[in-house]
Amino acid sequence: MTTPQPSAAAAPRPAPPRARRSRRSWTGWGFLGPFVAVFALVFLAPIAYSVYLSLFRDQLIGGTTFVGLDNYAQALRDDRFWAALGRVSLFLAVQVPVMLGIALLVALALDSGRLYGRDFFRISIFLPYAVPAVVATLMWGFMYGTRFGLVGDINGAFGVSLPDPLSPDLVLASIGNIVTWEFVGYNMLIFYSALRVIPHSLYEAAQIDGAGQIRVITAIKLPAIRGALVIATIFSIIGSFQLFNEPSILQPLAPNAITTDYTPNFYTYSLSFNGQQHNYSATVAIVMGLITMVIAYVVQLRGMRKGV
Amino acid sequence: MHKHSRRLLRGIGLVCALALGVSACGSDDGDSSRKAVSQEDIRAALEKGGTITVWAWEPTLEQVAADFEKKHPGVEVDLVNAGTNADQYTALQNAISAKKGVPDVAQIEYYAMGQYALTKQLTDLKGFGADKLSDTFSPGPWNGVKAGGDGVYALPMDSGPMALFYNKKVFDEHGIEVPTTWAEYLDAARELRKADPKAYITADTGDAGFATSMLWQAGSRPYTVNGTEVRIDFSDQGAKTFTDTWQQLIDEKLLAPVTSWTDDWYKGLGDGTIATLAMGAWMPANLASGVKDAAGDWRVAPLPQWTAGAAASAENGGSALALPELGGDEALAYAFVEYANAGEGVRTRLANGAFPATTADLESKEFQETAFSYFGGQQANKVFAESAANVADDWSYLPYQVYANSIFNDTVGQAYVSDTTLAEGLESWQEASVEYGTEQGFTVEK
Numbered sequence: 001m002t003t004p005q006p007s008a009a010a011a012p013r014p015a016p017p018r019a020r021r022s023r024r025s026w027t028g029w030g031f032l033g034p035f036v037a038v039f040a041l042v043f044l045a046p047i048a049y050s051v052y053l054s055l056f057r058d059q060l061i062g063g064t065t066f067v068g069l070d071n072y073a074q075a076l077r078d079d080r081f082w083a084a085l086g087r088v089s090l091f092l093a094v095q096v097p098v099m100l101g102i103a104l105l106v107a108l109a110l111d112s113g114r115l116y117g118r119d120f121f122r123i124s125i126f127l128p129y130a131v132p133a134v135v136a137t138l139m140w141g142f143m144y145g146t147r148f149g150l151v152g153d154i155n156g157a158f159g160v161s162l163p164d165p166l167s168p169d170l171v172l173a174s175i176g177n178i179v180t181w182e183f184v185g186y187n188m189l190i191f192y193s194a195l196r197v198i199p200h201s202l203y204e205a206a207q208i209d210g211a212g213q214i215r216v217i218t219a220i221k222l223p224a225i226r227g228a229l230v231i232a233t234i235f236s237i238i239g240s241f242q243l244f245n246e247p248s249i250l251q252p253l254a255p256n257a258i259t260t261d262y263t264p265n266f267y268t269y270s271l272s273f274n275g276q277q278h279n280y281s282a283t284v285a286i287v288m289g290l291i292t293m294v295i296a297y298v299v300q301l302r303g304m305r306k307g308v
Numbered sequence: 309m310h311k312h313s314r315r316l317l318r319g320i321g322l323v324c325a326l327a328l329g330v331s332a333c334g335s336d337d338g339d340s341s342r343k344a345v346s347q348e349d350i351r352a353a354l355e356k357g358g359t360i361t362v363w364a365w366e367p368t369l370e371q372v373a374a375d376f377e378k379k380h381p382g383v384e385v386d387l388v389n390a391g392t393n394a395d396q397y398t399a400l401q402n403a404i405s406a407k408k409g410v411p412d413v414a415q416i417e418y419y420a421m422g423q424y425a426l427t428k429q430l431t432d433l434k435g436f437g438a439d440k441l442s443d444t445f446s447p448g449p450w451n452g453v454k455a456g457g458d459g460v461y462a463l464p465m466d467s468g469p470m471a472l473f474y475n476k477k478v479f480d481e482h483g484i485e486v487p488t489t490w491a492e493y494l495d496a497a498r499e500l501r502k503a504d505p506k507a508y509i510t511a512d513t514g515d516a517g518f519a520t521s522m523l524w525q526a527g528s529r530p531y532t533v534n535g536t537e538v539r540i541d542f543s544d545q546g547a548k549t550f551t552d553t554w555q556q557l558i559d560e561k562l563l564a565p566v567t568s569w570t571d572d573w574y575k576g577l578g579d580g581t582i583a584t585l586a587m588g589a590w591m592p593a594n595l596a597s598g599v600k601d602a603a604g605d606w607r608v609a610p611l612p613q614w615t616a617g618a619a620a621s622a623e624n625g626g627s628a629l630a631l632p633e634l635g636g637d638e639a640l641a642y643a644f645v646e647y648a649n650a651g652e653g654v655r656t657r658l659a660n661g662a663f664p665a666t667t668a669d670l671e672s673k674e675f676q677e678t679a680f681s682y683f684g685g686q687q688a689n690k691v692f693a694e695s696a697a698n699v700a701d702d703w704s705y706l707p708y709q710v711y712a713n714s715i716f717n718d719t720v721g722q723a724y725v726s727d728t729t730l731a732e733g734l735e736s737w738q739e740a741s742v743e744y745g746t747e748q749g750f751t752v753e754k
Binding site: 059060061062142145146147148164167168252253254255256257259260261270273274275276277 | 394398401423426427513514536564565566567569570571572575576581707708710711714715717718721722724725726744747748749750
């Protein structure tokens with residue numbers, strides 16, 4: 001900040017030779033170039049292309065025509081899209097607090113130092129995250145089976161009749177269960193590492209002041225990991241809105257419960273791969289991306305403001 | 309969830325982008341004049357040799373391709389499995405849109421034929437003399453390759469005349485008669501359920517292919533296609549006949565809530581908890597490989613009838629080999645298709661377990677008298693051949709049946725899991741199909 005910066009206007013010094021200046025600017029591009037090229041190619045180009053696509057309509061009869069913003073108007077009026085969005089919002093409202101709550105409890109328990117076999121618990125709770133989502137869903141899908149799966153076995157062994165986890169009423173909760181199982185460990189690790197960097201002197205001071213464990217948690221630990229909580233919440237919101245793997249893999253097992261427009265992402269997938277409606281699919285994806293961005297941004301703003 | 313789905317979405321975006329980019333640049337070729345290719349041209353092409361690419365998932369074609377290459381040195385057949393059913397259609401549609409990498413020959417199921425025929429993406433084989441083969445093939449498949457028009461857009465490869473597969477052991481154990489009408493079928497379902505609460509007459513969670521075949525047999529003709537004018541109507545008497553009976557099966561919980569082709573389904577077929585299957589004649593190979601435990605338990609009976617004493621049947625599945633308009637070397641491609649589906653290749657495929665679409669083979673003694681060890685030595689082909697001859701040939705699918713079938717469970721499927729009735733489900737299927745058709749530029753009437 002305090003480095004003297006000779007400005008051309010203030011100092012009547014001759015301008016530096018042209019050659020030097022141009023070399024300096026090229027050096028910058030040399031460092032930036034590879035990143036910009038890759039960034040433009042993998043991030044900007046597909047987005048720009050999707051936007052371009054969303055302005056057209058391709059019909060089986062009639063071919064491709066430019067329709068301006070018609071696709072967007074259609075998306076905003078599309079009941080199927082809004083129903084899907086409502087479904088993931090409900091998922092978000094229930095599953096995310098449950099998942100983050102459990103993750104936080106586990107992280108606090110591990111951090112308390114009162115747990116025997118801490119490392120073992122840490123790794124085993126994290127383990128589900130290492131299982132690919134596809135495999136995890138297949139595994140759970142099998143357990144959910146009321147005829148030959150775990151649920152079926154329990155029904156048979158105890159002579160009870162548990163509700164079918166893959167019925168239309170319960171399937172969202174069943175998906176929530178899979179996602180929670182998968183991601184508790186991941187979020188726990190975020191919280192746990194945030195807890196580990198809290199200086200020990202704070203705990204000692206609290207002890208001297210006579211603070212109990214609960215007080216230490218509410219007054220020291222939670223405020224200290226607020227940043228991690230906000231980050232985990234944002235990740236989870238984005239993840240909920242992008243729900244795709246679990247419903248798409250469970251669909252063959254529950255074709256009537258999980259419709260082709262079950263989540264916004266699954267809807268865009270169906271539009272493009274079943275219906276050849278690539279343009280409209282791109283539109284829905286863009287609208288959904290914008291909604292996700294806005295909500296994630298609002299949460300981030302709120303999280304940060306409280307932190308100050 | 310987080311990482312994977314994000315990556316997936318991006319991937320999908322890219323695929324869409326790629327697929328669409330090219331289609332956006334594509335333009336219509338206009339009306340392609342009918343090609344005339346004589347037997348002379350075909351012979352010349354075979355002598356000259358060359359390579360043709362064939363997209364198909366039918367396993368028996370492998371041997372056919374090898375034989376064909378042996379017979380015509382200089383000809384190379386590149387057999388590619390570009391995915392099964394809808395997966396291949398997506399790939400094919402993309403290749404056609406891109407005008408690049410289009411195969412010379414493609415396997416297409418009868419229900420998907422309309423989409424390609426209507427948009428002139430397939431070569432009309434009339435110019436090759438294919439119309440003279442109308443008596444070679446049985447009526448159902450032949451109707452399928454005409455796709456409701458005048459052209460001949462493919463040569464039938466196999467067919468799926470329906471029959472009732474039943475687990476004789478289960479029927480014998482409970483002393484239940486094998487049903488010959490759907491009313492008897494309903495009674496058998498009740499009896500079976502009473503005798504063994506774990507057993508179901510069949511498994512059904514809503515399957516578009518099955519439902520359309522059942523409607524076909526019941527005399528319903530929900531789809532009328534005339535070029536780009538389409539009529540969709542599920543309110544005829546045939547549809548009512550079907551839904552009345554099937555609704556009772558659903559209401560009384562007589563159908564196993566097991567989706568076809570899942571592990572549960574195969575297990576149910578094996579342990580006797582799923583007692584019958586109304587399916588196409590291509591099913592035996594699947595039973596033999598997927599339900600080994602029940603070898604000897606199963607038998608084949610004619611499809612139950614809606615009117616006692618009638619002999620109506622329908623097709624369920626089956627596919628043909630077509631020549632995409634944008635593929636190359638048509639003479640050579642046609643030579644292969646004819647060899648595989650109307651020539652010597654048919655015998656090879658039959659020997660490997662395929663079900664023919666050719667009348668001569670269906671009627672041949674050798675074929676009819678084949679004893680299936682899986683069916684306890686039963687000459688099952690007799691049942692299938694009779695069914696094939698009884699298929700009404702005035703059925704047509706929608707020109708966008710692939711999409712319509714993909715939303716079947718969103719609409720009709722709800723009848724299996726909620727208070728919605730089957731008839732209401734068909735109504736909303738009709739609505740959704742009308743909506744899509746209109747969006748795609750068809751003139752759709754309800």
